[in-house]
Structures are given as structure tokens and as C-alpha cells.
Amino acid sequence: MDERHEELAAMNALGMLESDEKRVLNGASVADKDLRDFSAELELVASELARLIAPVEPPSNMKRRIHAKMRSSGVKGAGLSRGFVFGSIGWALAASLAVASVWLWQEREKLVQQVAAVSRAMAPVTPVVPSTEKKETRNIEEELKILLSDFETKKAALSTEIEALRKRETDANARIAQLVAEAEALKQQDERSQLQIATLQNSKIWEYRRCEMIVVWNGGKRQGVLLLDNMPRVDSGMDYQLWVIDPNKPDPVSAGVVEVNAKGVAKIAFKPVDVVGETVKFALSVEKKGGVPKAEGPIVLVGP
Amino acid sequence: MAQPEYSEEELLQRAGRGDARAFDRLYDLLSPRLFGLLRQMLTDEREAEDMLQDGFVQLWSKASDFDPSLSKAFTWAVMIFRHKAIDRMRALGRRNRLVESAALEHATLADSVHMGADDAAEAGERSALVREALNDLPKEQRQLIEFAFLKGLTHHVIAESLGIPLGTVKTNIRRGLLCLRDLLKGGV
Numbered sequence: 001m002d003e004r005h006e007e008l009a010a011m012n013a014l015g016m017l018e019s020d021e022k023r024v025l026n027g028a029s030v031a032d033k034d035l036r037d038f039s040a041e042l043e044l045v046a047s048e049l050a051r052l053i054a055p056v057e058p059p060s061n062m063k064r065r066i067h068a069k070m071r072s073s074g075v076k077g078a079g080l081s082r083g084f085v086f087g088s089i090g091w092a093l094a095a096s097l098a099v100a101s102v103w104l105w106q107e108r109e110k111l112v113q114q115v116a117a118v119s120r121a122m123a124p125v126t127p128v129v130p131s132t133e134k135k136e137t138r139n140i141e142e143e144l145k146i147l148l149s150d151f152e153t154k155k156a157a158l159s160t161e162i163e164a165l166r167k168r169e170t171d172a173n174a175r176i177a178q179l180v181a182e183a184e185a186l187k188q189q190d191e192r193s194q195l196q197i198a199t200l201q202n203s204k205i206w207e208y209r210r211c212e213m214i215v216v217w218n219g220g221k222r223q224g225v226l227l228l229d230n231m232p233r234v235d236s237g238m239d240y241q242l243w244v245i246d247p248n249k250p251d252p253v254s255a256g257v258v259e260v261n262a263k264g265v266a267k268i269a270f271k272p273v274d275v276v277g278e279t280v281k282f283a284l285s286v287e288k289k290g291g292v293p294k295a296e297g298p299i300v301l302v303g304p
Numbered sequence: 305m306a307q308p309e310y311s312e313e314e315l316l317q318r319a320g321r322g323d324a325r326a327f328d329r330l331y332d333l334l335s336p337r338l339f340g341l342l343r344q345m346l347t348d349e350r351e352a353e354d355m356l357q358d359g360f361v362q363l364w365s366k367a368s369d370f371d372p373s374l375s376k377a378f379t380w381a382v383m384i385f386r387h388k389a390i391d392r393m394r395a396l397g398r399r400n401r402l403v404e405s406a407a408l409e410h411a412t413l414a415d416s417v418h419m420g421a422d423d424a425a426e427a428g429e430r431s432a433l434v435r436e437a438l439n440d441l442p443k444e445q446r447q448l449i450e451f452a453f454l455k456g457l458t459h460h461v462i463a464e465s466l467g468i469p470l471g472t473v474k475t476n477i478r479r480g481l482l483c484l485r486d487l488l489k490g491g492v
Contacts, residue, residue, distance in 0.1 A: 046453060047380075048379055050386075052435055062335065
């Protein structure tokens with residue numbers, strides 16, 4: 001055993017070695033009994049120094065904690081004495097007692113914990129704030145006030161902006177409504193511009209000299225309304241039939257049968273059965289009951 | 305039934321044979337000094353409590369290994385608890401930290417002597433012997449040993465903390481501990 005190993009053993013006794021140095025010492029100790037004994041001896045010498053430490057009472061529950069730790073870590077014989085010899089009955093009783101004791105102890109621990117938890121829950125909340133924490137709390141409160149103030153300012157600005165936007169939206173909606181109304185008016189004006197009103201009076205046929213015929217024709221939609229007044233009755237088995245005369249078509253296009261009431265009045269909406277142009281003329285003839293596809297009977301009224 | 309008054313060594317041996325009552329009694333006798341030691345080393349009440357708990361569990365498990373012809377029960381227990389504390393300090397990364405000057409001033413065993421650390425009859429005599437032996441050491445050796453014992457630091461950190469060459473630390477520790485051994489042997 002050389003001086004270096006003595007140094008290592010001395011420092012090891014005081015727990016001063018690094019891990020690699022401890023390995024060196026352990027390795028040397030394996031082959032050197034003197035060194036091994038020397039190390040053990042110095043460890044005991046160093047441990048004697050603990051006699052000079054001022055004693056401190058551990059927490060009162062420490063013994064229970066140790067027993068609990070022994071049980072939880074499965075330490076053999078924890079909480080049981082192995083120093084007594086029992087007979088078979090005694091062992092059974094001792095075992096039962098031990099199990100019961102452990103169970104009761106665990107129950108007691110649970111109850112203690114529950115009571116402590118309930119006590120904590122029921123304890124009045126009296127926050128004790130150390131002075132440093134109070135200072136921090138004040139700082140936090142001031143920061144919160146500043147943040148709140150900023151927030152209120154921004155909130156007010158946003159409210160103003162939102163109000164302005166709402167007003168603009170209202171104005172815009174009103175303007176849109178106005179534009180829509182104008183567009184509608186223009187549309188109606190346009191539609192009206194496409195309307196054609198045809199009238200016929202003073203027919204050259206004697207029975208129809210007092211008859212009046214008005215046709216309102218929408219050239220865009222290719223449909224119209226017919227009004228007849230003072231119309232004489234037709235013979236049974238006969239009907240009035242309206243015709244649309246398109247100059248681009250060789251024959252008049254039927255617009256349907258017109259039923260005249262007892263007063264000689266008729267009002268019908270009509271639509272030609274075939275496509276016609278925008279600018280057309282109208283004629284009314286007397287045809288077979290139910291109408292015919294191609295005019296056959298006499299034309300009694302013709303529009304201008 | 306009252307437990308007869310056994311010595312610490314007898315209690316430890318009985319605990320080694322599974323006598324839980326002996327173990328409880330041993331706890332009563334040893335725990336204040338061991339807890340004081342752990343608090344000094346770990347400087348943290350909660351850590352010291354945890355180590356005391358773990359240490360006694362280990363003590364119960366290893367009690368059957370105790371040989372009264374080789375050591376006193378107390379010193380044998382101190383070895384177990386110091387190893388645990390040092391392992392814990394290593395795990396916490398404290399062993400390689402430089403020590404503040406305030407901590408250096410408090411790392412003395414001599415100051416705590418007058419507090420009656422171990423005043424129970426025979427043990428008290430042993431304490432007085434250790435105190436005397438320690439005080440017989442040269443100051444530089446005594447301070448180094450006290451500091452090393454209480455702080456559980458590596459020799460590199462101790463040298464740096466105290467501003468002493470590493471070689472001087474090693475030499476003084478070896479010489480001081482050998483001297484202490486001889487002094488204690490003379491008193492046994």
C-alpha cells in the first residue's frame with residue numbers, strides 16, 4: 001500500500017473522491033487486503049466525527065413514515081418482530097393480528113389524511129402575504145391598471161370606429177336601395193317603352209261598328225292583354241279567336257279563343273302559340289267552337 | 305412490556321434478527337444525531353427527512369450484516385447515512401459546486417460540541433474523546449477534515465472553495481485522518 005492509495009482511502013473515508021478515483025481505489029482494494037482494511041478503518045474514524053454533530057429531533061411522524069416506506073417497498077419483516085418463536089396457533093394469531101394491525105394502521109392513515117384535507121378545506125382563507133410579495137402584488141396591480149386603461153382607450157376608439165362603420169353601412173344601404181329603386185324605375189320605363197297599345201273602333205262590319213278592342217302588347221315578353229267591349233254574341237258552335245299578325249310570317253299566329261260574357265265584355269291575357277316579332281298587329285275573327293289553328297272565318301276586328 | 309436497556313450494538317443486532325421493537329428503540333436513540341448530520345450535509349430540511357427515512361429502511365435491511373467486533377452501531381449507521389447523503393448530493397449536482405464563504409464559516413464541528421451532541425454516559429465519553437482528538441490536530445488539518453466531513457464535496461471543489469492547492473488538501477486529509485485514528489485508538 002503506497003502513499004497514493006492511503007490518500008485515496010483517506011479521501012474516500014470522507015466522501016471526497018470522484019467516481020473514477022473511487023473505481024481505482026476499489027480496484028486496488030480487491031487485490032490488497034491491507035488497503036481494504038485500511039479504508040474500512042478510516043471510514044469508521046471519519047464516522048466518529050458525527051458524534052460531534054448537534055442532535056436534532058426528527059419530525060414526530062418520521063417513525064410512521066419509515067414503517068410505511070418499509071411496507072410500500074416490500075422490506076422483509078417490516079413491522080413484524082422475527083425475534084419471537086410462536087407455535088403454529090400462535091403464528092396464525094400473530095399473522096392475523098399483524099394483518100389486522102396493518103389494515104387498521106392504513107385505515108387510520110387514510111382517516112388522518114381525510115381529516116387533514118377537510119380541515120384545510122374548512123379553514124378560513126386568510127392570505128398571509130409577505131412584504132416582498134405585497135410589493136410584487138402592488139406592481140402587478142399597477143401593471144394591470146395600466147393594461148386596463150389601455151384596453152378601455154382602445155375599446156372606446158373601436159366603438160367610435162364601429163359606430164362610424166355602421167353609419168356608413170346604413171348610408172350605403174340607403175344608397176343601394178335608392179339605386180335599386182332607380183334601376184327598377186328605369187327597368188319599368190324600359191318595359192313600358194316596349195309596350196304597344198293597339199285600339200280598334202268603328203269596324204266596317206255593321207254589327208261590329210260599336211265594338212271596342214284594346215290590345216296592350218309587350219313586345220319584349222311577347223305577351224299581351226286583350227279588352228273587348230260591346231261585342232255581339234256569336235252563333236252557337238262559333239267562338240271569337242284572336243290572331244297575332246307578324247309581317248314576317250305568312251299566316252297569322254293564333255293567340256287563343258276569346259270568350260265574351262253576356263254583356264259583350266271580355267278581358268284575357270294572351271300569348272301567341274308561335275314565336276312572333278316585337279312589332280305586330282292583331283285581328284279578331286269568328287271561328288269554329290274551340291278555335292282553329294289557321295284563320296278560316298271572317299275577320300271582324302283588325303288593329304292598326 | 306418494557307424493553308430491557310440494551311446497548312446500541314445489541315439493539316442493532318436484535319434488529320438484524322428481525323426484532324422490530326429493538327429497531328424502534330434504536331431509532332429513538334440514533335435518529336436525532338443522524339438527522340442532525342443529514343441536515344448539516346444536505347442543508348435542506350425536506351431532503352434530510354427523506355434521507356433519514358430511506359436510511360432507516362436500509363438500516364433495517366442491512367442490520368444483520370452488522371458486526372459489533374468491527375465497529376460501533378452508531379459509526380456503522382453513520383457510514384450508511386453519509387453514503388446516502390453523498391449519493392443524494394451527487395444526484396442533485398451539489399458535489400461539484402463551489403461553496404459560499406458563509407457556508408465555509410459554518411462548516412465546523414468544534415462549535416457544535418458545546419451543544420451536548422451526545423451526552424448519554426458512554427456515548428458522551430466517546431464524543432469527548434473524538435472532540436479532544438479533533439482539537440489535537442493541526443488547525444489546517446482539522447478545518448479541512450471538518451469541512452470535508454460536513455459538506456460531502458469532492459477534493460477538487462474543496463481545494464477551489466478554500467483556495468488551497470489540491471496536493472495540500474490531499475496531504476492534510478491523509479495526515480489528519482491518520483492522526484485522528486491514532487488518537488482515537490489511544491483512547492479506546
